[in-house]
Amino acid sequence: MPGIAAPLIAWYRGSARDLPWRRPGFGAWGTLVSEFMLQQTPVARVIPHLEAWLGRWPTPADLAAAAPAEAVTQWANLGYPRRALWLHRAAVEIRDRHDGTVPRDVDALLALTGIGDYTARAVAVFAYGDRHPVVDTNTRRVLARVVDGVAQPGPPGKADLARMTAELPDDIGEAAIVNAAAMELGAIVCTARAPKCDVCPLAAQCAWRAAGYPASEDRRRRQAKYEGSDRQARGAVLRVLREAAPAAVLLDDVVPDWPDPVQRDRAIDSLISDGLAEAEGGALFLPR
DNA sequence: TACCCGTGGTT
C-alpha cells in the first residue's frame, strides 16, 4: 500500500475548492462557526449564512452577549436549530472558561457544547494547524473504498481516528492538508453516488476499483420520512417563533391548523424540553 | 448502539 498522502496533497493543491474558511487568516472563531453550520448542512447553503453570522458576531464574546433567541433567529432555515443554541452556549463557555479565545486543545474543545470528535479536531487542525486525525463521513467513505475495497464505510467509531492517523505524514503542515484533502476528495470526487473515478488521484491504488466496484450490503437505515413527522411539526412551530421574535406568540396561535393537534403539542413540549422555546402566560417565545 | 434532530437540492 503506497500510501494516500502524496497523491492527495498534489491533487488538493490543484483541485480544492476556494471556500471562505480556507482563506488565510479566517480565524479560529470563523472556523468554529463554519464547522457548526456544516454539520449536516451542505456547503452551498452554509456560505451566505456564515458570512452574515460573522458580520454580526465577529467574536465569541459578541455572540455570548446576545440572547439565545437572537442566535436561533439568525440561524434561519439552516436546519437542526439545536446547533444554534449549542453554538451560543459554546460561545458563553469560551468567554467564561477560555477568556474569549477559542481553545486549541482537543480535550478543551470536546468539552464545549455541541462539539464532538469531528468538530474538535477540525478546529485544532484547520484553525491552529495542529496534527490530529480529522474524520468525517467523506473521509470514512474514501478510506472504505481505497483501503478496504468496499463501497460504503461501516458505522463510525473510535477506530476511525487511529486509521486516519496512520495515513498522516509526520510533517504537521502536510498532515493538515491530507485531512482536508481526504474530506475534499470525498465531497467532490469520491462521492456517495456516481463517483468520478476518472479524475481521482487515488484510482490507481483504489481497492474498491480493483475489485470491480462491488456493492456493499446496505445496512443503512432509511432516513425517516419528513412529511408528517415530528421534525416537520417542530420546524413549523419554530418558524413561527422565529418570524415573530422578539415578540411572543399565543399558544393558540402557534400553527393552529396543524393537521394533528396532539403532534403539535408534542412538538411544542419537545422544543421547550430542548431549550429552544419557553412558555409563560399562555404564550410561547424563543429563549431570552 | 440506535435513534432523534431540519431543510432543501438532486436524481
Next chain:
DNA sequence: TAACCAAGGGT
C-alpha cells in the same frame, strides 16, 4: 416523485 443526500452530536 419519492427517496436520497448533506464537513455530526447528544442521549
